[in-house]
Amino acid sequence: MPLLVVRKVGRAAVVIFLVTVAVVAMFGLVPGSVAEIILGESATPKAVAELNASLGLEGPLWSRYLDWVGGAVRGDLGESPLTGQPVTEAIWERLPVTLEIAFLALLIALVVAVPLAVLSALQAGTRTDRSVNGLTSVLLSVPTFVAAPVLVYFLALQVGMLPVTGWVDFTESPYENLRHALLPAVAIACTEIAAFTRILRTDLVSTLREDYVAAARAKGLPTGYVVLRHALRPSSFSLITVAGVNLGRLIGGTVIVESLFALPGLGQLITTSIMSRDVVVVQGVVVCLAVAYVAINTLVDVGYGFLDPRVRGSRV
Structure with a gap:
């Protein structure tokens, strides 16, 4: 190890x-x-x-x-030749916005995907299962830059539930902060919902065919108890692994969403820096995103070996 x-x-x-x-x-x-x-x-x-x-x-x-x-x-990413602001300081000012959007998107994806996967697995081969599969196919085929305007049109312009642009810090108003963060997070979460649903659904279908699950059902235990107690936990291993890996991708994926919704995060910082040829700031932000992505992937990969001894000797 x-x-x-x-x-x-x-x-x-x-x-x-x-x-x-x-x-x-x-x-x-x-x-x-x-x-x-x-x-x-x-x-x-x-x-x-x-x-x-x-x-x-x-x-x-x-x-x-x-x-x-x-x-x-040494931890010194230089200073912006345009603003004179240290790059590290600029990143720390905007990093909380990016992290909040990424973590909220991951949470939304898990909250929606788990019930969908359980429903689909319990109704495997039925019309419900095919409907869930069709929904995930649609979500997988729609990129973020397409999903975001569609969500803006329906949830912000038509219904008026959520604001389109702007940002409010959590310390100022937790409620307004959540309202401004929810729409961008949902736009990012759409693809993750589809991926998580398919992964968990496949593992659940396989687990529900195991002998110990059949024995639990033969004892007369309720279906919900059997799924939550005996099937969901062993079926969640792949989901947790993929969710951890995708978190790093979500942090980098906020670049497009932050530009669309005018959020003061790392995405907006790197976009304006590219337009102004501020290579020092771009290098710093890219390194920050790369380190976050690689660190999360490395931790998940190493943690996989600790959780599953079978891969310790096979992974190199």
């Missing part, structure tokens, strides 16, 4: 390194610079070069990347 942990952590470090290199390389291919954004289109090449030099952006791309990596290892 210690060797497994070392290998997973090593792979995580390699993934984060490759992600940051890819971001810097892509920015090197994009025309324009921060200096040109600041000075405007009428700026002379000399003025742009002087401003780049004053901002520390005149060196080769690889040299600036190495300097940035050295600071990142």
Whole structure:
């Protein structure tokens, strides 16, 4: 097991390194610079070069990347050349919004998916099962950037239940905070509901055919008790694993939703930074999202080995 942990952590470090290199390389291919954004289109090449030099952006791309990596290892992600704000500070200001949306989406997905999966498994092969399967197929085929406008139209514009844009901190008003967070979270949760329902439904159908479940039913125990007590727990192992892995993806997936709903999270920060060629901020946010995604996946993968001894010797 210690060797497994070392290998997973090593792979995580390699993934984060490759992600940051890819971001810097892509920015090197994009025309324009921060200096040109600041000075405007009428700026002379000399003025742009002087401003780049004053901002520390005149060196080769690889040299600036190495300097940035050295600071990142010490916890210093640099400062935005546009605002002068430390990148770490900017991330900490916006991270709670992104985390709240991601965790709320995961919670909504689990709350909806578990009852649907249980209903579908108990009615396997019936019209109810086929209806649930059809619903999950629709949810899987609809991307977030399509689901979000549809939800806005029905829940915000037609019904008027929820606000379309804006944000209220939890400390100011928990109720208003939840109202502003619910619609973006539901938009992200749609795909997860479908995935979680199918995973749990498949495991439940298999578990309900086990001998010990049949024995529990033969004793005259209620169906609900048998499902909750004897079938749901062993069938939830795959669901918990996938939910943990998907949490990292949800954190990164909030980028699109935050842009659509104008939420002050990491998604909005990275979008505005890309438009202004602020590579320092983009690198910092990408590293933050990559570390969160890789860390969660690594913890789930390692935890899988602790929970299931059969995979300890097979996983490398």
